[in-house]
Every structure is written in structure tokens, then in C-alpha cells.
Amino acid sequence: MSKRDYYEVLGVEKTASFEEIKKAYRKIAFENHPDRNPDNKEAEARFKEAAEAYDVLRDEEKRAHYDRFGHTDMNGGFGGFTNEDIFSQFGDIFENFFGFGGGSRSANRPTVGDDLRYNLTITFRQAAKGDDVRLTIPRTANCPDCGGTGAAEGSKPETCTQCGGKGQVFVQQGPFRFASTCPKCQGKGTVISKPCPRCKGDGHIQEKRELTVHIPAGVYDGARLRLRGEGEAGRNGGPNGDLYVVIRIEADKVFDRDGQDLIYSTKIPFTKAALGAKIKVPTLDEDIEFEVPKGTQSGAVYRVKGKGLPYPGDKRVGDLLIEVIVETPTDLTAEQTELLQALDSLFEKHDSKLTSKLKKKLKDIIG
Ligand SMILES: [Zn+2]
Ligand SMILES: [Zn+2]
Incomplete structure (x- = not known):
């Protein structure tokens, strides 16, 4: 539908x-x-x-x-x-x-337990690939001895005689009638004459619950995963609250992220940028070979389809963006300087005499 x-x-x-x-x-x-x-x-x-x-x-x-x-x-x-x-x-x-x-x-009506929030920091790779993470959550639970009633075995909570179970009593002051919390039952509407020894009449105990949270592959930073019924215990038979696991993702050494796209930034020398070059690029799985086209400018971004992060609950996958930074050398040798100067003159005026001089020089060096 x-x-x-x-x-x-x-x-x-x-x-x-x-x-x-x-x-x-x-x-x-x-x-x-x-x-x-x-x-x-x-x-x-x-x-x-x-x-x-x-x-x-x-x-x-x-x-x-x-x-x-x-x-x-x-x-x-x-x-x-x-x-x-x-x-x-x-x-x-x-x-x-x-x-x-x-x-x-009635004051005895079932109430839902409080929701809990757990901040979970995961690695970039866990977020990318998904993972099952064990958590230990301190929370309240219904006392197993009394089943959450707070009354000792063989007894049960009795309706408060002072408020008749309403949890409130009315006080007349002049022409006004005020409602106030029943002093005998503290608003609960029931009184326990024989409290359960384990929970001392509270009905709840503290426990440390171990559970596994499934992190979907491609999860967003700040995503809230809801685990139904894993929050605090309810009262008077009310359902438990929920547990919200809030995801924080650590930065990665290799990749940045933009939504479901991965960003990989790499530096190449200006000669390779001018001539074009094959470089190795990491992905979430194996390295791939990428061909930087000749004439690449610094800051150019190339897109490799389908090598990014999966969309949670979806079949689509983001892309890998390769950002190329062109590096200018800073510590040239005398020889490199001489060559670049010759090359520079060549760029300024196309001179055949210079070209042959440069070629000869190169031959001397490379052999
Ligand atoms: Zn009462
Ligand atoms: Zn108990």
C-alpha cells in the first residue's frame, strides 16, 4: 500500500x-x-x-x-x-x-519508563562498513522477585485508604478547594504494607544490561538508533522506555566524508600534473589505480562512481572523490634549477636553439 x-x-x-x-x-x-x-x-x-x-x-x-x-x-x-x-x-x-x-x-495507571540516551563513538571504518557493538547500559528494571509491584511475596499493594486510590486529597481553604498529593501514599494511590526485600518496595532494581547494537553501514554522524524497550522500566505494568544510541564518528587518517561520498586528497609533483600520471588510490576495500589526466590543475577533483559509502537501508552507494593537489618543489638541486630555468626560457620564447641545448643537457644527465 x-x-x-x-x-x-x-x-x-x-x-x-x-x-x-x-x-x-x-x-x-x-x-x-x-x-x-x-x-x-x-x-x-x-x-x-x-x-x-x-x-x-x-x-x-x-x-x-x-x-x-x-x-x-x-x-x-x-x-x-x-x-x-x-x-x-x-x-x-x-x-x-x-x-x-x-x-x-487513577494514580496507579501504567506509565512508560523514561527513554535513555547513550553516546557511542565509533571509528570511521565502523561507520562505513557497519558493525555490531556490545554495550553495557545501566538502567532500571522491574524487580524479578516481586514483578515490579514492590510488595513482598504473597502480598500485594493495597489501595490507599486515605485517598481511595486517587493519589490526591482535596483541601478546602475558604471558598477554594485545592488538590494536593496524598500524604499517606505519596500520590501512588497504593500502600505496601510488606515491602519486597529485594527492591525495598520500589518495584525497580538497577541493572547493567548487555546488549548488541547494530550499526548500519554508512550511518551518519549524529544518527540516533532507537532500541525499543531498552530504556528504563515502566511503572504499574507500563512498557519500558526506549534507548537511543547517538552515533559519533571519529575522523579518519585517510578519508574525509561528504554525506555518502568519500574524499581522498593526494599530492602530486607539478611535472606529473603537467604530463599526466597513474597513481594508487585507496578505497574502503582495496587500492585502485587512477589516471590523473595531463594538464591537471591543483585542486582538481575527480569522481570515481560507487566507491563511497552505502546509504543506510538503501542499495545505493556514494562516490569516491579524488582531490589532486599539485606540489611545487622547494628544494631543487643546482642541476634541476638549471634545467627548469632552461625550460622556463623555452616557455617564454619558443626557441629551437634553446630546445636543442636543453635536449643535449637532458641527454648528459639521463645518459
Ligand atoms: Zn493515598
Ligand atoms: Zn521487588
């Missing part, structure tokens, strides 16, 4: 600013939110579609990628969107702007 254009989904121009996109998204999300449209499949579909579009267009990097390539695999293998994601990701917006959640629901 072909997907609708993200800009069309949100009803904004391709040139829309972030503020315009945010505004358009909020309006659609608000009108179609499942809480306001129970059992309305159409609204739900519209809501999801808008959330997906917003997830891409709000992110500068993803938006640029989308503008260039359209609906390709945006996340280099980490794509996909499920219902939970939408709520976990946009939960903040709903709570902050729409007043969903919060006091209107």
Missing part, C-alpha cells in the same frame, strides 16, 4: 516551519485522539498516521532525509511504529498541552 505524503497528512506546505508542523500535528492528534474517539477506527488510523508524519518532520535530520528520498527505510533497520510508541513518544505533549492523563486517571 502506498503511503500518503507526510506533508499532506499534516496539511502543511513542504516549506513549513517546525512551529507550523507542530501546530498542525497537535490539532490533528487532538481531534483524533483515541481517548476522545473510542472505537473509532478511522480516527485511530488518522491519529497514527499524523504521529508517524510528525515523528519524521519534527526531526531536522529525518525530515531532510525524507525530503530527499521519500518513504524509504528512515531508520536504517530500526523503523516501525506501534501504538505504544506513539503514546510513549507523544505522552509528554498530551499531558502538557491537552490535559490528558494526570488527575483524571
Whole structure:
């Protein structure tokens, strides 16, 4: 099934600013939110579609990628969107702007765990070729002894008698009624009389989770890889947050990079630039032979197709750009100086007498 254009989904121009996109998204999300449209499949579909579009267009990097390539695999293998994601990701917006959640629901409602961010520095070659990297992530997890309830074996959390499970109590002050956090349960809505010994009633423990993150070949510097459910544990049966691995790429000794193009810069003597020469050029795999054309000027750039970096989640490959810097010699011998002077005069006035003199000189040297 072909997907609708993200800009069309949100009803904004391709040139829309972030503020315009945010505004358009909020309006659609608000009108179609499942809480306001129970059992309305159409609204739900519209809501999801808008959330997906917003997830891409709000992110500068993803938006640029989308503008260039359209609906390709945006996340280099980490794509996909499920219902939970939408709520976990946009939960903040709903709570902050729409007043969903919060006091209107029970204090015991499941909440999504926090997202985690991990900065991972990789080498240029790892980025170019892709790699699987082992990470150790300190994070919270549900306590295995009590299953996250915080209550000791054989018991369970009981509804708070003071607030009736709401987590809030109301205080009358003159004509006003104020809501405040229940002092007995600290807003949790439940009380644990026999705390789990392992987590001391918290329901969460700290763990160091080992996991493998797959770096797609050709990954961009600054790319965020999302590992669903690898963030902090949720509360009250809520899903875990996500882990975002933010990629930083080290500079390379041999290559520079421009998008998916590799840049190799090399120096050649001015004689070879004038006459043309075969040079050896490294690529990500083996060395190749490249023919510098005669008459090459310093700073000239030559393109070798398909020898660059792969596009993540795509079959295309960038190019290798060879930048040629022409070197002028600085430590000439007396003989070289003499020859160049003769050559210089030859350039100034084409003199056959000089040419034969130069030829003789060359013969003397080369033999
Ligand atoms: Zn209470
Ligand atoms: Zn426990």
C-alpha cells in the first residue's frame, strides 16, 4: 500500500516551519485522539498516521532525509511504529498541552519508563562498513522477585485508604478547594504494607544490561538508533522506555566524508600534473589505480562512481572523490634549477636553439 505524503497528512506546505508542523500535528492528534474517539477506527488510523508524519518532520535530520528520498527505510533497520510508541513518544505533549492523563486517571495507571540516551563513538571504518557493538547500559528494571509491584511475596499493594486510590486529597481553604498529593501514599494511590526485600518496595532494581547494537553501514554522524524497550522500566505494568544510541564518528587518517561520498586528497609533483600520471588510490576495500589526466590543475577533483559509502537501508552507494593537489618543489638541486630555468626560457620564447641545448643537457644527465 502506498503511503500518503507526510506533508499532506499534516496539511502543511513542504516549506513549513517546525512551529507550523507542530501546530498542525497537535490539532490533528487532538481531534483524533483515541481517548476522545473510542472505537473509532478511522480516527485511530488518522491519529497514527499524523504521529508517524510528525515523528519524521519534527526531526531536522529525518525530515531532510525524507525530503530527499521519500518513504524509504528512515531508520536504517530500526523503523516501525506501534501504538505504544506513539503514546510513549507523544505522552509528554498530551499531558502538557491537552490535559490528558494526570488527575483524571487513577494514580496507579501504567506509565512508560523514561527513554535513555547513550553516546557511542565509533571509528570511521565502523561507520562505513557497519558493525555490531556490545554495550553495557545501566538502567532500571522491574524487580524479578516481586514483578515490579514492590510488595513482598504473597502480598500485594493495597489501595490507599486515605485517598481511595486517587493519589490526591482535596483541601478546602475558604471558598477554594485545592488538590494536593496524598500524604499517606505519596500520590501512588497504593500502600505496601510488606515491602519486597529485594527492591525495598520500589518495584525497580538497577541493572547493567548487555546488549548488541547494530550499526548500519554508512550511518551518519549524529544518527540516533532507537532500541525499543531498552530504556528504563515502566511503572504499574507500563512498557519500558526506549534507548537511543547517538552515533559519533571519529575522523579518519585517510578519508574525509561528504554525506555518502568519500574524499581522498593526494599530492602530486607539478611535472606529473603537467604530463599526466597513474597513481594508487585507496578505497574502503582495496587500492585502485587512477589516471590523473595531463594538464591537471591543483585542486582538481575527480569522481570515481560507487566507491563511497552505502546509504543506510538503501542499495545505493556514494562516490569516491579524488582531490589532486599539485606540489611545487622547494628544494631543487643546482642541476634541476638549471634545467627548469632552461625550460622556463623555452616557455617564454619558443626557441629551437634553446630546445636543442636543453635536449643535449637532458641527454648528459639521463645518459
Ligand atoms: Zn493515598
Ligand atoms: Zn521487588
